[in-house]
Amino acid sequence: MEFPAAARPGRRRRVGVSCIATGTAMAITALILIPSANASSHREAPLIAGDPAVDNTDVWAFTSPDQPDTVTMIANWQPLAEPNGGPTFYPWAEGAHYDINVDSDGDSAPNLTYRWIFETQDGRDGTFLYNNGQVTSLDDENLLFRQTYDLLLIDDEGNEQTLLEDAPAAPSNIGAASIPDYAGLTQQAVIDLPNGGKSFAGQGDEPFFLDLRVFDLLYGGNLTEIGQDTLAGYNSNTLAIQVPKSELALNGNPEANPVIGVWSDTEKQTMRLTPGEENPTGEYVQVSRLGSPLINEVIVPAKMKDAFNASQPVGDAGNQALLDRVTEPEVPQLIEQIYGLPAPAGPRNDIVEVFLTGITDKTGDEINMGPLNSQLDNADVNPEEFQPSDQLRLNMSTPVTAAPNRLGLVANDMQGYPNGRRLVDDIVDIEVLVIEGFFRPEPVAAALLAGDVVNANQSPFLDVFPYVATANNQSVNSALGGQVLPPGVPSGPLPIPTGSGLGALGLIGIGIGAWMLRCPAKDLARGQVPPAVD
Amino acid sequence: MTTNISAGSRRRRWFPIAMITAGVLLLGTTVAGFQGGFGAPSPLAASLQAGEPARDPLSRMIEAAQQELRDDPDDALAWAQLGSAYVEQARATADPSYYQKAQGALDRSMQLQPEGNGEAMIGLGALANARHDFAQARNWALGARELRPATGEVYGVLADALTQLGDAEAATAAVQRMLDTKPGVAAFTRASYDLELHGRTDDARLALQRALRDSHAPADIAFCRYYLGELAFNAGDLDEAAAQYAQGRAATRHDTALRQGQAKVAAARGDLDQALAGYETVTNRVPLPQYLQEYGELLLVAGRPEQAAEQFTLFTQQQRLYEAAGSTDDLAVSQFAADHGDPAEALRRAQAEWERRQSVFVADAMAWALHVNGRDAEALTFADRAASLGWHNATFAYHRGMILAALGMRSEAQDQLTAALEINPYFSPLHAPRARAALDELRSPA
Amino acid sequence: MNRALRRLAVLAGVIVALALASAATAAAHPLGNFTVNHYAGLTIHPDRVEVLAVVDSAEIPTLQQHSQVDTDGDGLVSGPEGQRYASAQCDQLSAAVRGTVDGEPLRFAVRSAEVSYPPGEADLATTRLTCQLSAPAQLDEPATLSFRNDSGDDRIGWREIAAVGQGVGLPEAPVPARSISDELRNYPDDLLAEPLDIRDVTLRTVPGGASSLSPTAPGGIPEIAGIDRLLGWGTDRFTDLAGARLTPLVGALAVLLSLVLGASHAALPGHGKTLIAAYLAGRRGTTRDALLVGTTVTVTHTAGVLVVGLLLSAFATLIGEQVLSWLGVLSGTLVAVIGATLLRTAILARRGSSAASSPVPAPALVGVAPGHSHGHGHSHGHGHAAVSSDRAGRPALLGMGVAAGLVPSPSALLVLFAAIGLGRTWFGVLLVLGYGLGMAATLTAVGLLLVRLRDRAELRLARARGNRFLTRLAATAPTLTATLVLIVGIGLIARSLSGTL
16 A cells, blocks of 8 residues: 655654664663673683793794704793792693604604603692702702703604603793802703613793884784894793704615604593593693794784694694695785785795695696605605694704805705704794795785894804793893884874963064065064065 | 086085085084984884882783793783783782783784694683683683693683683593692692582681692782681681781782772671771772672671662663673672572573583572572472582571471471571671571471 | 655654764763773972872762762762862872872872762763872972882872972973873874873973973963964874875875965964065065065075084084073073163164154054055155165065075974984975975965055054054154063073073
């Protein structure tokens, strides 16, 4: 039935009014729901509790410069550990599995796992102090809180061999007064392994050097936020192990099978809630994982991080979301957006080679460097079983460079990252160049070559195992995010032009005007201007 | 017609030159004065900088997120993380102004990224839990689970909501999933609660000890110590409880819950003055309804009915304020009204809550509300419901015992009341004596 | 009809109900209803330290305190009860604050105590306690002042400190001069700031020089303060924009904002605006003249800001404070000398000129020659002036434009420094250009306006010439202005000297 013309607009109006009313009602209702404090005592447990003790930060693997028939692997945990970290400091998580995994046949499953398991001896008895006097040795009775560890070597069939039992770990660097010579303690904590090699567990200077503002729109969007080693002065918990190459190589033959892949992970034991169980403890679940540096920060987006941390390398090849992030990385797009440098065309199989397979001629021919660090080039590897995955791949036969170049492979230093990773390799600069297509035939914009202008760690590395610089004991002044504004930038309300300012302006104005008009003073006083000016 | 400037020009030029020089000099000094002012940050920033740099990880994370957002206000992820951190900080400091900030930050995040914003959904779920809107929290958590099935916090929010909604099996499953995804403080504390609710007190203690081992932030240490203390107290072990509370206070100065625990222990030991002083401090700082009610009851026991009445008035006013702000806590009001207010209101509130959620907490409230209204047969069904999980709760047992006594089931009542006093002879300064009296009366020949 | 009415009624009812509900919510204590918030505003004089302490207690603490306040238990708080309570609380507060000057403790005494009960949520009252404390102190030498407010440590709440100097300077004070919550009346809702918790402050004090940067310093002109606050807000928004990611939209907005800033800045007194306007009016300037002035202003202003900005920042950083204050003295002397000379000249000229018809009152010193002072006819004067202004006008106008534009304005300098600080120098130049355009727009507009009103003004002036008072005023004007310059010069000398002592 046709509504009469007069009623139709009325109907529309009514609909409109009801819509507005509903909308307003909803809006006001939303306004009303202002959150209040706890109304009653339903238990509110912590939700965002970080677990930095089991948080992988970095992995390094390189041929030991002073013992070239061994490889040193270093893994770090506990990000941004400030040197004045009392009273809890930075103990290792008891009972957790701290692992360094080695894959020598390229199937992305570990052939060897070195596992550290820590135990605490807490002699503090009611106080919070770690020590009650100076600590000069690892078994100093003044050290009240100690940790020891068992080091296990697990093969690919799960057989465990105990390499070390109850070995002492170096404590956190409590401070200069408590531990006057932490370097000495570090050396005391270097324990020889039964089958050749050494192990170390303790604190060290944070070896990673970069300007963390790389994550702030790539240095603030205009390369102004560079030059500051944001990690300078921090410490981290370090596990280091030095083992003969023959122990790591496939079939014990480092000449035929020189390439190994390395990554680190952490596992923690869960609990079983199933009713009736006597002992509620459960199995070990993986909570963190790291191979190539910055993958977790740069390639894996925020929404995938937790899943990535729980995943195994063996699953990377089937993780399409991850593969897409590698073949179509976000960083070059950002660089193009911010700096206008065109991103190299996809798919980025060169990055796949660098991060997921190792540089080789056997997977397409993206990078023309010959066989370098892929397990595919190991003689005894079955290429059918090869799986790409995120690992740090080291060719153990690459000779040690006498004068290492921080730009690694990019500067033709064959021993440098991404062929393994040395402490001196400038990861950010290398990775930015790689991700911008350095290893492709196309040239890379020179603008990026300067990078973050943080070219070295603030403390020099040691020449001997464990190579990381000694843990710091001075507090870090610039806490992350502590500075609200860059210095010297005005941000407050405009100051009133003071009397003197106004006066100054007036004077200058008058002066200029008078100059222009060239009138004698007495004429000015009389308020006259000459009829002509030249 | 040109003016002859060459002759008198020099004389004429001195004036402008002098003026300009003077002006420039003056300007220089003025600008230099401004230079000092140039560095002056805006008042808010100045106020921030006046404080010390934050020490604990949560405060550092908040500072870092705030700084990031000042530079790039369109970062949805940072807003979500900031919002979640504010919710956490509200819990840790008991400062309610964080809730509004959390809401604002999370809303901003959702505005910037309405689809697929798992982090913001987790934060909104946590906020909903804090505001007792458990159904809403569950919805947020389920949505976030679709997006982030590998993220532990999702299951934390879900577990909290499901526990309070009364879906016990699903709650346990959620906690288990959280344990298997991220076995840390957050998971272990929830595991402890789940185990405790199912009567597995020893395992609950183990879980809290694991949580304590993984705790770094002072607030987390305080939490673990408080609930270890509670486990001990609720089992009648006063010494252990006192030790745990004391250790917790050594870790953090201002935790109000730990003070309340110590006040409870003092009351149980008969030291009323110390207990009352403790409760006064506690209610001055964080006047939770639970604390106000306990304080009032302790004042009744100490023979100060007028002061008790003051606390009860405060309780009522506090509830009115909550309601004015749009949040309701029918459970707390029902429990209060049953003992100190209008029985009819107690029942009304309990029923309203029961409609919303059928957890063991509400079942017990229903049972007691029905009891004070004389409807003990119905009360018994609810009391049975409250006991269904196996929780060793002295108050529940007491309620059940009193209901049975009212129904004339003397031997069952005796069993229950005895059980209540065995679990914790100090379960309430007001009701424990009543339980004893009832027990004596039941034991004497009828 | 019925249904529509009914629906409308329901709608109205719902809206009213919701509005009421939201109104109740609107009165909520924004920091939660059990907080006790503290503010301490320090005013530092050379001979004493005054503290304005405000305590804002939310609904629950007010209830909790009620029995303490209501001593006669009648449920109401009478005036004397409130006063007793306020005094007692302020006494407690004065015992809980600690202040030291160079390590010497300050003894605070309570000057006044007040309490009031602003309404809060759910018909409950909140409490507002105001205490004025004062402690004698010796701050005529540079010193270190520390202050700590420990009162109410057992409660959760906002804690704020502000400090301003009266006759004492507070360089690099870590707390602001004014309360950001308007003394606990209006809590700012900043999502990027945690609830304020400032319990102590350490200040460096230097004698002399009121913080002239504070708009509420005595003698501050409210109108300027108002415009200035607006400008300040604008500049804040501007630096926010300048610091944000530079998308085209942001860039365009920033330029727009700089235009507005420039225009509004030119609205402030100064910049020879009156000069130009009057000159245009006097010289019978045309629209094109006005535009010419506008262009000149823009070009010179931009150049001026750039040159002066770069030079002066180097200048000011290189030279120490002492030298600067001596320079202040020097410039003050120069100004005084100029003033004296002008005064002498003016007095002489006045004595010299007798029956000559005095010129129309001219603004400042650079005068405007009336086009009709010699009694010529309107059209003749027009032509006469036109002839001379054609030749003299254009360069003079240029000169005016240069004069107005050459003086760099502090806000433009601010903008430039901000952009440089954020690494966006070229963007800064663009913005300064926009700023200059804005200024030019204002000046041109004023000039055009006066060009239009010129006739009316002339008629008025013609009539005014007959007015004796105005004539006398006109006669004394040059003397007056010269005297003013002299006084300003002396004042500058005095100020700079007091700064160096």
